[in-house]
Amino acid sequence: MRMVEAWAYVLVLAGVAVGCAYTKTWWPMYPAVGLLGLLIWFRQV
Secondary structure: OHHHHHHHHHHHHHHHHHHHHHHOOOOOHHHHHHHHHHHHHHHHO
16 A cells, blocks of 8 residues: 555656646745655654
């Protein structure tokens, strides 16, 4: 189950990266990484 969760995080980050590359605006990567980091942090607690 944890592998599925890890792949979901990777797909979310890849989707944000593709969207950022398409619009050539990279600032949305920062909150996406931060939010995923917080989600992972609180998921482990």
